[in-house]
Amino acid sequence: MKLFGYKLPAMSSLLLWGLLWEIIGQMDVTFFVPPLSEVFVTLFSIIGTPAFTKALSETAYAFSSGVVISILIGIPVGILMGTSRLVDEILLPWVNMFLSAPLTALVPVLMVLFGFGMKSIIITTVLFAIWIIVLNSRAGVMQINRSLVEMAKSFGANKMDAFTKIYFWAALPEILGGVRIGIIRAVKGVIIGQLLISIVGFGALFELYSANFLMAHFWAVLIVLFALAFCISEILAYLERRVAYYAAKR
Amino acid sequence: MDMSQIKDTAKQDVDVAVSVRGVSKNYGDVEALKDLSLDFPRGELTSLLGPSGCGKTTLLKIIAGLLEPTSGQVEVNGKTVTGPGPNRAFVFQDFALLPWATVLRNVAFGLELRGVAKSERESIAEKYIKDVGLAGFENSYPHELSGGMRQRVGLARALSVDAKVLLLDEPFSAVDEQTRRKFQEDLLALVKNENKTFIFVTHSIEEAVYVSDQIAILLPRPSRVSEIIRPSGFRDKPVDQIRRDREYLDIVDKIWASLRNYVE
Numbered sequence: 202m203k204l205f206g207y208k209l210p211a212m213s214s215l216l217l218w219g220l221l222w223e224i225i226g227q228m229d230v231t232f233f234v235p236p237l238s239e240v241f242v243t244l245f246s247i248i249g250t251p252a253f254t255k256a257l258s259e260t261a262y263a264f265s266s267g268v269v270i271s272i273l274i275g276i277p278v279g280i281l282m283g284t285s286r287l288v289d290e291i292l293l294p295w296v297n298m299f300l301s302a303p304l305t306a307l308v309p310v311l312m313v314l315f316g317f318g319m320k321s322i323i324i325t326t327v328l329f330a331i332w333i334i335v336l337n338s339r340a341g342v343m344q345i346n347r348s349l350v351e352m353a354k355s356f357g358a359n360k361m362d363a364f365t366k367i368y369f370w371a372a373l374p375e376i377l378g379g380v381r382i383g384i385i386r387a388v389k390g391v392i393i394g395q396l397l398i399s400i401v402g403f404g405a406l407f408e409l410y411s412a413n414f415l416m417a418h419f420w421a422v423l424i425v426l427f428a429l430a431f432c433i434s435e436i437l438a439y440l441e442r443r444v445a446y447y448a449a450k451r
Numbered sequence: 452m453d454m455s456q457i458k459d460t461a462k463q464d465v466d467v468a469v470s471v472r473g474v475s476k477n478y479g480d481v482e483a484l485k486d487l488s489l490d491f492p493r494g495e496l497t498s499l500l501g502p503s504g505c506g507k508t509t510l511l512k513i514i515a516g517l518l519e520p521t522s523g524q525v526e527v528n529g530k531t532v533t534g535p536g537p538n539r540a541f542v543f544q545d546f547a548l549l550p551w552a553t554v555l556r557n558v559a560f561g562l563e564l565r566g567v568a569k570s571e572r573e574s575i576a577e578k579y580i581k582d583v584g585l586a587g588f589e590n591s592y593p594h595e596l597s598g599g600m601r602q603r604v605g606l607a608r609a610l611s612v613d614a615k616v617l618l619l620d621e622p623f624s625a626v627d628e629q630t631r632r633k634f635q636e637d638l639l640a641l642v643k644n645e646n647k648t649f650i651f652v653t654h655s656i657e658e659a660v661y662v663s664d665q666i667a668i669l670l671p672r673p674s675r676v677s678e679i680i681r682p683s684g685f686r687d688k689p690v691d692q693i694r695r696d697r698e699y700l701d702i703v704d705k706i707w708a709s710l711r712n713y714v715e
């Protein structure tokens with residue numbers, strides 16, 4: 202972005218919004234919005250506390266388990282759907298349904314099935330993340346150039362070779378895009394899980410702070426969460442750019 | 452007109468590398484090939500020439516083992532084809548290169564699939580990259596190459612697995628005329644030096660006559676071999692003499708005369 206001929210650094214619009222936040226906070230418009238500076242002071246005061254590290258590790262555990270499971274199941278299932286008509290016909294309606302379903306409404310059912318613990322939270326995270334990973338992997342495989350597959354076959358590739366040396370790489374740009382969106386949805390999933398299933402992790406902190414009207418604390422935790430999600434998504438965006446050189450030339 | 456050197460049937464006692472026996476292929480209701488039989492002599496180049504959609508690619512893929520014939524069979528060195536095998540290598544019309552891999556890995560990919568160790572397959576690939584004139588481009592990616600260079604990568608990949616039968620599906624159709632002529636000369640040298648059996652699909656009558664030891668003319672669907680022509684007089688002449696050779700010109704005319712009925 203350019204302003205008066207000067208090239209502004211990336212994300213300078215964030216500075217502007219931050220400033221606006223600070224002003225509104227200082228003007229004491231509503232208790233809901235404390236000044237940004239106060240939020241940051243609070244952030245640094247709670248960041249090392251045992252309650253915070255416990256919340257962070259609980260959340261990180263549920264989140265990363267959910268994401269790893271979604272990736273390990275989602276990518277092969279998507280590739281399978283893209284390569285097999287039969288599997289596709291059977292699974293596609295379900296995948297589409299779950300992608301757009303109000304998953305929050307399913308959480309109580311999960312609690313009945315899997316109890317009130319970590320297991321249910323991880324499954325909620327998976328339910329939020331996996332469908333877009335499946336769909337994107339499937340789309341990536343379906344646009345593959347058929348003659349690449351024939352080429353591999355003609356040189357004696359077996360099913361496994363075709364999977365790992367052709368389909369996966371040909372679909373990689375779409376797969377990474379799916380994983381990136383899936384991870385963002387997983388953040389949503391893990392927090393909803395923590396709020397609805399058992400009050401642990403960041404969910405517990407949110408619950409505690411908002412019940413006691415500790416808005417600066419509330420915003421501080423939210424900012425930590427945003428920052429984490431942003432970093433992970435940026436890492437994946439970087440990986441996507443790494444494969445962009447062939448994405449347009451398949 | 453001296454047509455005595457043109458024989459309309461294959462010689463009797465030749466060493467046959469690939470033999471197609473009564474092959475039919477239906478795609479649903481479409482009869483692509485019907486009871487097609489054809490022998491490919493070892494060490495020679497046979498062209499498949501015919502109008503678009505007559506089933507040339509279909510036949511090539513059946514020989515490669517990528518497609519199953521509806522009936523009939525293909526034998527390579529006396530063994531019935533049941534799938535792809537190391538004795539055949541395919542050069543694809545659209546190159547079929549891995550866009551995420553370098554020229555070196557692409558050329559070595561056939562060997563990689565056959566389980567050859569990395570250092571060994573890369574030294575073999577480097578040799579063939581040099582042979583096709585791409586030395587210095589080992590670490591380039593396909594999208595950084597021209598169409599002609601990509602086709603050379605496809606050719607080097609097929610050569611590096613050292614298959615005795617090479618199947619080429621319109622390999623020169625994506626390159627410009629100058630490159631094409633250069634490729635045709637290179638192909639002639641390859642046939643002479645490599646002792647491999649080449650099966651070559653083309654749309655171009657001139658190209659077929661220029662490079663072939665044997666030309667099989669296919670008629671439109673359902674396709675069968677209507678004629679086999681074996682140019683013999685000019686094969687040993689220098690490459691720049693061929694296009695003005697009497698027999699060359701006669702054969703080109705003759706083929707055109709028999710194909711023109713099918714072109715509307």
Ligand SMILES: Nc1ncnc2c1ncn2[C@@H]1O[C@H](COP(=O)(O)OP(=O)(O)OP(=O)(O)O)[C@@H](O)[C@H]1O
Binds near residue numbers: 478672
């Ligand atoms: N997968 C398929 N499904 C249905 N019909 C097919 C399929 N592949 C080929 N055909 C039909 O079979 C016939 C022969 O096709 P083929 O690709 O072998 O022709 P070709 O001689 O290679 O043509 P061209 O010179 O244009 O490449 C065509 O009429 C085509 O419509």
Ligand SMILES: [Mg+2]
Binds near residue numbers: 507508
């Ligand atoms: Mg064809």
